[in-house]
Amino acid sequence: xxxxxQSIAQWRQQMLAAGISALALDELESHLMEEIERRMKSGLxxxxxxxxxxxxxxxxxxxxxxxxxxxxxxxxxxxxxxMMQIIGWIAAGCILLSGYGRLEMDWNLWGFEPKWDLYAFRxxxxxxxxxxxxWILVKVNRHGTSRFVSLLICLFLGWVAVLxxxxxxxxxxxxxxxxxxxxxxxxxxxxxxxxxxxxFWISRxxxxxxxxxxxxxxxxxxxxxxxxxxxxxxxxxxxxxYFRTGDGARxxxxxxxxxxxxxxxxxxxxxxxxxxxxxxxxxxx
Amino acid sequence: xxxxxxxxxxxxxxxxxxxxRGESYGYAxxxxxxxxxxxxxxxxxxxxYPVLHRMERRGLLKSRWGESETGRKRKYYLLKKEGKTAMAxxxxxxxxxxxxxxxxxxxxxx
Numbered sequence: 001x002x003x004x005x006q007s008i009a010q011w012r013q014q015m016l017a018a019g020i021s022a023l024a025l026d027e028l029e030s031h032l033m034e035e036i037e038r039r040m041k042s043g044l045x046x047x048x049x050x051x052x053x054x055x056x057x058x059x060x061x062x063x064x065x066x067x068x069x070x071x072x073x074x075x076x077x078x079x080x081x082x083m084m085q086i087i088g089w090i091a092a093g094c095i096l097l098s099g100y101g102r103l104e105m106d107w108n109l110w111g112f113e114p115k116w117d118l119y120a121f122r123x124x125x126x127x128x129x130x131x132x133x134x135w136i137l138v139k140v141n142r143h144g145t146s147r148f149v150s151l152l153i154c155l156f157l158g159w160v161a162v163l164x165x166x167x168x169x170x171x172x173x174x175x176x177x178x179x180x181x182x183x184x185x186x187x188x189x190x191x192x193x194x195x196x197x198x199x200f201w202i203s204r205x206x207x208x209x210x211x212x213x214x215x216x217x218x219x220x221x222x223x224x225x226x227x228x229x230x231x232x233x234x235x236x237x238x239x240x241x242y243f244r245t246g247d248g249a250r251x252x253x254x255x256x257x258x259x260x261x262x263x264x265x266x267x268x269x270x271x272x273x274x275x276x277x278x279x280x281x282x283x284x285x
Numbered sequence: 286x287x288x289x290x291x292x293x294x295x296x297x298x299x300x301x302x303x304x305x306r307g308e309s310y311g312y313a314x315x316x317x318x319x320x321x322x323x324x325x326x327x328x329x330x331x332x333x334y335p336v337l338h339r340m341e342r343r344g345l346l347k348s349r350w351g352e353s354e355t356g357r358k359r360k361y362y363l364l365k366k367e368g369k370t371a372m373a374x375x376x377x378x379x380x381x382x383x384x385x386x387x388x389x390x391x392x393x394x395x
Contacts (some may be wrong), residue, residue: 024334027311027360031330034312058331066335 002047008032011054018060024067032057287326296328296336298375304346304364305372311337311360337362345371 008029015025032053039049057063303314314337315328340346345368353359364372 031312063331
């Protein structure tokens with residue numbers, strides 16, 4: 001004698017064993033019940049309707065694969081979003097601390113000369129600000145209304161860069177702390193550190209494409225854009241740093257070159273956002 | 286039969302457009318698409334539910350558990366504001382493709 005409830009319980013067990021989540025399974029069960037009801041109305045017996053309904057829903061493994069594709073993308077997306085939010089908060093904190101540091105802070109924890117620890121801290125503030133700016137910039141093409149915000153951020157980044165690279169512009173107020181020598185100039189390791197995640201993402205994307213099993217997550221594409229824009233940003237600034245001459249010019253760099261770098265960076269960001277193509281971004285450089 | 290790639294590409298705009306008419310649930314969505322396409326567009330459950338979940342996570346839809354007329358548990362999906370925006374974008378893009386295709390077809394027969 002066919003027992004529908006028992007058969008459904010067994011089917012649930014099989015689905016759970018195949019890796020379907022309990023929440024998704026509740027929904028699938030509801031679907032199965034609708035299907036059974038419809039088939040029974042069309043004249044099938046309960047057992048036949050159940051068999052046909054189960055067949056219609058498909059194998060647990062196939063469903064799990066489909067769900068996994070979606071969840072894998074979401075996990076990455078959530079992770080990246082969380083990471084970016086954290087970076088945003090750190091950046092905001094660093095800006096405040098950096099401004100405060102200009103007035104009060106003059107520490108030299110490890111005795112580096114010049115005070116690299118202090119400079120590195122302030123430099124990192126800039127890097128984070130730049131990263132957040134680029135992140136929002138990448139969002140630009142997705143949300144048309146954010147264009148204005150991104151433009152303001154670009155102007156802000158440009159202004160910070162000018163302050164950093166022009167010795168005659170003496171900043172005041174909360175952003176004063178940003179005018180310090182930064183790690184771009186004598187710490188290539190920072191740049192390498194920033195480029196490494198990009199290499200990781202590019203490799204991941206390439207592998208995914210090669211395997212042709214998993215779709216490329218949108219976040220991977222966004223990360224690639226961030227990487228390419230960041231790479232353009234840092235490569236330009238490192239190149240620009242070569243314009244400086246002598247110890248006295250540590251704080252100085254040719255303002256036109258800095259402005260050019262900013263313009264190129266913005267163009268690189270826009271280009272990479274639009275086409276998601278590293279080569280295109282690099283072409284701007 | 287419609288190609289698999291086209292079925293997959295059209296899933297999101299069709300779901301959004303169906304839900305723009307009011308809340309619905311997985312089974313009804315599948316049946317409606319099947320009926321409207323004269324049975325030529327058949328979605329499998331394995332395809333629909335992951336898509337619905339993804340759209341919900343992307344903030345295009347929201348869901349709630351309710352009850353059917355017979356008292357059975359059922360998960361309803363509703364369109365959110367972001368979903369409406371996405372739908373408008375989809376409509377624009379699909380209309381463009383349609384107009385290009387129609388134009389080319391006309392030229393072919395002139």
